[in-house]
Amino acid sequence: MSLLPSHAVIREVGLRDGLQSISTILPTAVKCEWVRLAHAAGLTEIEVGSFVPPRLLPQMADTAEVVAFAKDLPGLSVTALVPNVVGAQRAMDAGVDHIVLPISASTAHSQANVRRSPDEMIDVLRSIVAERDTRHSQVRIEAGIGTAFGCGLQGHVPPTDVLRLLCGALDAGADCTSLADTIGYADPVSVRQLFSQAREIAGERIWCGHFHDTRGLALANVFAALECGVSRFDASLAGIGGCPFAPGASGNVATEDLAYMLASMRVATGVDVPALLTLRALIAGHLQGETLHGTIHRAGLPLTFPETTNANAP
Amino acid sequence: MSLLPSHAVIREVGLRDGLQSISTILPTAVKCEWVRLAHAAGLTEIEVGSFVPPRLLPQMADTAEVVAFAKDLPGLSVTALVPNVVGAQRAMDAGVDHIVLPISASTAHSQANVRRSPDEMIDVLRSIVAERDTRHSQVRIEAGIGTAFGCGLQGHVPPTDVLRLLCGALDAGADCTSLADTIGYADPVSVRQLFSQAREIAGERIWCGHFHDTRGLALANVFAALECGVSRFDASLAGIGGCPFAPGASGNVATEDLAYMLASMRVATGVDVPALLTLRALIAGHLQGETLHGTIHRAGLPLTFPETTNANAP
Numbered sequence: 049m050s051l052l053p054s055h056a057v058i059r060e061v062g063l064r065d066g067l068q069s070i071s072t073i074l075p076t077a078v079k080c081e082w083v084r085l086a087h088a089a090g091l092t093e094i095e096v097g098s099f100v101p102p103r104l105l106p107q108m109a110d111t112a113e114v115v116a117f118a119k120d121l122p123g124l125s126v127t128a129l130v131p132n133v134v135g136a137q138r139a140m141d142a143g144v145d146h147i148v149l150p151i152s153a154s155t156a157h158s159q160a161n162v163r164r165s166p167d168e169m170i171d172v173l174r175s176i177v178a179e180r181d182t183r184h185s186q187v188r189i190e191a192g193i194g195t196a197f198g199c200g201l202q203g204h205v206p207p208t209d210v211l212r213l214l215c216g217a218l219d220a221g222a223d224c225t226s227l228a229d230t231i232g233y234a235d236p237v238s239v240r241q242l243f244s245q246a247r248e249i250a251g252e253r254i255w256c257g258h259f260h261d262t263r264g265l266a267l268a269n270v271f272a273a274l275e276c277g278v279s280r281f282d283a284s285l286a287g288i289g290g291c292p293f294a295p296g297a298s299g300n301v302a303t304e305d306l307a308y309m310l311a312s313m314r315v316a317t318g319v320d321v322p323a324l325l326t327l328r329a330l331i332a333g334h335l336q337g338e339t340l341h342g343t344i345h346r347a348g349l350p351l352t353f354p355e356t357t358n359a360n361a362p
Numbered sequence: 363m364s365l366l367p368s369h370a371v372i373r374e375v376g377l378r379d380g381l382q383s384i385s386t387i388l389p390t391a392v393k394c395e396w397v398r399l400a401h402a403a404g405l406t407e408i409e410v411g412s413f414v415p416p417r418l419l420p421q422m423a424d425t426a427e428v429v430a431f432a433k434d435l436p437g438l439s440v441t442a443l444v445p446n447v448v449g450a451q452r453a454m455d456a457g458v459d460h461i462v463l464p465i466s467a468s469t470a471h472s473q474a475n476v477r478r479s480p481d482e483m484i485d486v487l488r489s490i491v492a493e494r495d496t497r498h499s500q501v502r503i504e505a506g507i508g509t510a511f512g513c514g515l516q517g518h519v520p521p522t523d524v525l526r527l528l529c530g531a532l533d534a535g536a537d538c539t540s541l542a543d544t545i546g547y548a549d550p551v552s553v554r555q556l557f558s559q560a561r562e563i564a565g566e567r568i569w570c571g572h573f574h575d576t577r578g579l580a581l582a583n584v585f586a587a588l589e590c591g592v593s594r595f596d597a598s599l600a601g602i603g604g605c606p607f608a609p610g611a612s613g614n615v616a617t618e619d620l621a622y623m624l625a626s627m628r629v630a631t632g633v634d635v636p637a638l639l640t641l642r643a644l645i646a647g648h649l650q651g652e653t654l655h656g657t658i659h660r661a662g663l664p665l666t667f668p669e670t671t672n673a674n675a676p
Binding site: 052237244276305309312347351 | 513546578590661
């Protein structure tokens with residue numbers, strides 16, 4: 049059986065992928081408090097929002113302010129999603145460390161999401177890289193390949209389409225890529241197959257796995273990806289988020305559940321799970337009326353939970 | 363990466379492990395309908411109840427009647443749990459195919475559950491085997507090693523205690539054994555370690571994995587066990603059941619979620635997942651007011667769900 053990585057990074061995306069999918073608009077001060085406490089709990093990478101037109105996503109209108117706050121936290125990689133060149137310019141103006149450009153492997157989903165084909169998004173990526181180089185910016189650019197395991201509109205997404213897009217993104221200058229199960233179609237075997245192939249092509253430039261728990265398999269999928277050597281995962285506090293193609297379904301894997309599983313398996317993350325549970329309770333108080341997810345907050349940590357989780361943190 | 367088994371068996375235990383943990387007492391006719399429809403959906407092994415004193419578990423008072431009904435269904439292995447010799451005698455009188463004797467690896471849990479130490483339960487097992495042999499019965503006897511991954515009372519349960527008990531059970535004449543994560547303390551790495559060691563000792567006599575989803579890891583744990591070659595899993599429709607040591611927590615892995623994951627990975631089970639979802643809705647109607655679990659019934663099957671799940675069923 050495959051050895052697991054000794055360390056892994058949990059990237060919090062609840063402030064972006066989570067909040068964009070629910071109706072509550074959190075005040076900027078609450079978002080900043082979330083970022084501050086997540087960082088204090090040991091998270092070193094946080095996607096704090098997206099640079100999209102505020103008329104489309106008013107939840108994200110204050111992303112530049114949250115970035116400004118987050119930049120002052122020591123050692124934190126401040127990440128934002130951008131859908132186009134204008135968004136990337138705003139992200140660079142704001143001073144983010146890391147940009148994620150979503151590129152959907154499903155043509156149908158890509159058109160619905162950003163009104164561009166996957167290949168046109170590769171062109172967008174190329175333009176963002178050029179903009180970065182013109183500015184002599186140090187920002188890292190990630191191509192987030194979405195609907196990589198299937199699409200609620202088109203159904204099957206051939207792995208060859210995903211891998212072709214992955215190669216295209218790297219050729220266009222992406223520093224790294226991630227594979228996203230946007231709507232919860234992946235299973236541990238498809239994760240194994242696609243991540244293994246992707247890592248054969250791109251090695252460590254396969255930066256992150258992004259799993260939605262829509263059909264309950266997110267943690268099993270994380271385990272399968274860990275076995276392929278993947279060691280960075282997106283997660284959303286309280287599993288917030290959702291999917292327009294699966295009403296009532298869960299969003300991203302819950303940060304606290306992922307942190308619990310990794311700690312149980314002695315995969316070091318540097319994350320303080322009890323602190324994360326305290327943060328979850330705080331944010332839940334600000335999200336009343338929204339459907340939250342996750343399991344460990346209900347059951348509580350086992351008596352046997354490792355007390356020295358942070359001892360060998362990265 | 364390890365090959366998965368091509369086939370697996372899902373054993374429905376909701377009528378026993380599920381119903382014993384909730385306050386609703388299902389009428390015998392409803393239990394029989396559940397058994398009939400589960401069998402019709404392709405389940406070939408069902409734990410229909412337990413032979414315990416009715417004053418302790420009135421939910422199980424009609425187990426002999428349910429057994430009598432289930433015995434008429436072609437190809438169904440009718441299973442019942444027994445806590446002692448008297449229970450085993452009643453089970454054999456009723457004509458079950460398969461008996462499960464729970465033996466807790468945690469002394470504290472064993473005393474709380476059956477008022478006997480683990481070693482005393484090995485003696486009980488030996489007496490049940492003798493009873494079976496005296497009767498020239500063909501019933502198969504399984505030792506279900508519980509709290510194998512930790513205990514809510516005593517905390518850590520050393521794997522050596524579990525393996526010692528496993529050897530003791532086989533020496534005492536158990537036909538097969540299972541390892542149960544009774545309270546949801548297991549993680550994929552501990553599952554790998556313990557099941558690998560157990561299979562080195564007992565091979566195919568490691569009959570079944572029993573995972574509770576108390577902390578959200580049941581499906582990940584199933585995947586890890588599959589990688590060890592384990593190919594039979596207990597599951598409970600709608601994830602019913604629970605744990606006295608974790609109020610509000612989930613019970614067994616949900617049958618429909620497990621069937622969905624296995625079908626997605628092309629591990630053949632012979633189970634018709636849509637039929638299972640229909641059955642879930644029917645039983646949920648009889649369990650109003652109870653906390654149900656599971657995920658796939660909310661999100662629905664993916665567009666890409668294999669239509670030929672049953673084509674290579676066992």
